[in-house]
Amino acid sequence: MKYASNTDPSEGASLAAAVIEELTHRGCLSVITTDHGSLKAIAAENGRIENGAMESTNRRSARPTDLVPGIPGSSYAIEMAERMDLGSSIIERSKKLKEMKQPGSSKLITD
Numbered sequence: 001m002k003y004a005s006n007t008d009p010s011e012g013a014s015l016a017a018a019v020i021e022e023l024t025h026r027g028c029l030s031v032i033t034t035d036h037g038s039l040k041a042i043a044a045e046n047g048r049i050e051n052g053a054m055e056s057t058n059r060r061s062a063r064p065t066d067l068v069p070g071i072p073g074s075s076y077a078i079e080m081a082e083r084m085d086l087g088s089s090i091i092e093r094s095k096k097l098k099e100m101k102q103p104g105s106s107k108l109i110t111d
Helices: 011-024 077-083 088-100
Strands: 050-056 066-070
Touching: 077 088
Parallel strands: none
Antiparallel strands: 050 066
């Protein structure tokens, strides 16, 4: 189930966080995928939850091939847009906007 679909992303992420907490409290084994940074941060606050990143052995490939446990993944959307020659002014602005919205979140994500 996608909790942030067709709603405010922060509301969807809050709802998903509550579900993750409840599943963890009940002792459920869960595999949860997300691109919400706030949900990735839950693992840093809860020792019973672990992040994992899908990584491609070939950076040019859009298809991930390996699971890297212990770290949250990155979407690489900006990097992919750069490879598609979206435009340097748009790329640079998107990087600034990302950092303004999620200060310090890049510390959680390791390349």
